[in-house]
Amino acid sequence: MxxxxxxxxxxxxxxxxxxxxxxxxxxxxxxxxxxxxxxxxxxxxxxxxxxxxxxxxxxxxxxxxxxxxxxxxxxxxxxxxxxxxxxxxxxxxxxxxxxxxxxxxxxxxxxVYPEVELGKYKAVEAKKVAYEVSEEEVEKQLKSMQEKNARVETKTEGTVENGNIAVIDFKGYIDGVAFEGGEGTDYSLEIGSGSFIDNFEDQLVGAAVGDKKEINVTFPENYGREEFNGKPATFEVTVKEIKVKELPVLDDEFAKEVSEFDTIEEVKEDIKKKAQESNDVRAKREFEEAVINLVVNNAKVEVPEVMINKEVEAMVKDLENRLSYQGLNLAQYYEFTGSSEDKMKTFMKERAEIKVKTDLVLEKIAKVENIDATEEELKTKAAEIAKMYSSADDSEKMAELILKAQESIIRTEVVTENTVKFLVENTKVIE
Incomplete structure (x- = not known):
């Protein structure tokens, strides 16, 4: 030959x-x-x-x-x-x-796979932000716990006030025609929650049980469905019941009822600790992304159109899978968002190109620096995946099967993680 x-x-x-x-x-x-x-x-x-x-x-x-x-x-x-x-x-x-x-x-x-010309990737300088937990954040979480444990009782007298829950029937019209999705029965709407568009909730304040009201609102320009964007609408609303929430007192008794702690101060400390852990994870992720962006921007590579298109198709497939878990499909998603397959793919294209370029650059660095994955790292990664799909009793056997079936995919993932770790370790941190 x-x-x-x-x-x-x-x-x-x-x-x-x-x-x-x-x-x-x-x-x-x-x-x-x-x-x-x-x-x-x-x-x-x-x-x-x-x-x-x-x-x-x-x-x-x-x-x-x-x-x-x-x-x-x-x-x-x-x-x-x-x-x-x-x-x-x-x-x-x-x-x-x-x-x-x-x-x-x-x-x-x-x-063919493009040639990657690496720029500076070691000793780059990147900012690292530290996110501190504020007292306002702690109080907000406490408030959320308080709301979740509130008692709701029927209001026997008076009218709808801010903070009340109005149980309503409603039907919406645009240009005098009822529209799909604009109708509800026995809907519990918390006044002041901002759940409904425009000033819908404000117009219910002062209404009594049995009142029928005509509420006029305007859909936002970017509502997400083209036939609704910026359109005025009229809702026929009937108030069927008014409820009030009684919030529990934030004291030690509350702490004992809703947590494993004995005092409200311990609850606050736990909230603060977990929030700080979350903030630290966020700071770590953002720093890694900043380092990767610097390194990728320093490199030169012409990404073939076919690779971008393949990544777009993978993104569409991923979206389709996520929608299926919610009982939806792509057609329903396009209708709800006022989009289309072509519009979505055009929107995804820039992100897909960045993703492909990033993968190529990290792969090149791994090759140049001889970064690989150890057998132990592969087993650990397979075990992490197995935990998501099996019980504790079956996870070890599942991990072995996953590693055997998907070793190349798992190796690529671990090598990428190790490469990012290498880049972070070799970055000059600007606090």
């Missing part, structure tokens, strides 16, 4: 492969054996027609396509390996010369 390779444009190479006539004739025999059961020639049982009779009766052309495919399947991967080429898509094949007793000549044009 003879192979000539040339770079015809950025990230695109073209092979010319010449395969010896003897090898192509062997492929013709293989094609004959594959298809012999399909041939029918007078005087021969089906499946027993000799090859020379097949060629005489049908012509050798009936075998050429399969023979060519057999040869390409065998020789194309060898051409890639011998020339250290990593394709990112299927090749565009052209057969130049083919025939029984002749050398097979074909060309393969293929997009």
């Amino acid at each position: 003879e192979v000539k390779m040339e770079k015809i444009e950025t990230n695109v190479v073209k092979f010319e492969v010449k395969v010896e006539a003897e090898k192509f004739n062997n492929a013709l025999n293989k094609a004959y054996k594959k298809n012999v059961s399909k041939f029918s020639v007078p005087g021969f049982r089906k499946g027993k027609v000799p090859m020379n009779m097949v060629k005489q009766y049908y012509g050798v052309g009936v075998l050429l396509e399969d023979a060519v495919n057999f040869v390409i399947d065998e020789t194309y991967p060898v051409a890639l390996k011998d020339n250290d080429i990593r394709p990112v898509d299927y090749p565009e094949i052209d057969v130049i010369e083919v025939g029984e007793g002749k050398d097979l000549v074909y060309t393969a044009k293929v997009t």
Whole structure:
């Protein structure tokens, strides 16, 4: 086999492969054996027609396509390996010369992984922000705990006030026509929560049980559904019940009821501790992202369009999977957001290009710095994944199965994590 390779444009190479006539004739025999059961020639049982009779009766052309495919399947991967080429898509094949007793000549044009030219990636300078927990944050969490444990009772007298819960029936109209999703029965609306658009809730203040009100609002310009954006709407509302919330006192008794602590001060300290842990994780993640962005921006790489498009498709698939867990599909998502497949893919494209470039740069750094994953790290990562899908009793066995089935994927993930860790350790921190 003879192979000539040339770079015809950025990230695109073209092979010319010449395969010896003897090898192509062997492929013709293989094609004959594959298809012999399909041939029918007078005087021969089906499946027993000799090859020379097949060629005489049908012509050798009936075998050429399969023979060519057999040869390409065998020789194309060898051409890639011998020339250290990593394709990112299927090749565009052209057969130049083919025939029984002749050398097979074909060309393969293929997009390849781009060359990455690293810039400065060690000793870059990045800011690290420390997020402290404020007393306001602690009080906000306490307030949330208080709200969750509030008692709700029916208000027997008076009218709707801010903070009350109004139980309502409602029906919405745009241009006098009722619209889908604009109707509710026995809906509990907390006045002042901002759950409904515009000043809907404010217009219920002062209403009594049994009152029927006409409420006029305007949808926001960026509401998310094109037919609603910026449109005025009218709601017919009936107040059926008014409820009030009685908040528990934030004292030691409350602490004992809702937590494992004996005092409200211990609850506050626990809230503060957990919030600080969350803040530290956030600061760590943001610092890592800042370092990665610096390193990627310092590198030069032309990302092939096909790689970007593949990443977009992966993003769409990921979104589709997440929607399915909520009982939704893409069509419903497009309708709800006022979007479309083309609009969403255009929106995703920039993010996809950054993701692909980042992966390429981190992969290059890992190669240059000989960063790999140890067997222990692979087992640990597999165990982390197993915990999400199995009970404690089955997790060890599940981890073994996951590692066996997805070792290359897990290795890539661990190597990426180790590479990011390497970059962070070699970054000058600006507090």
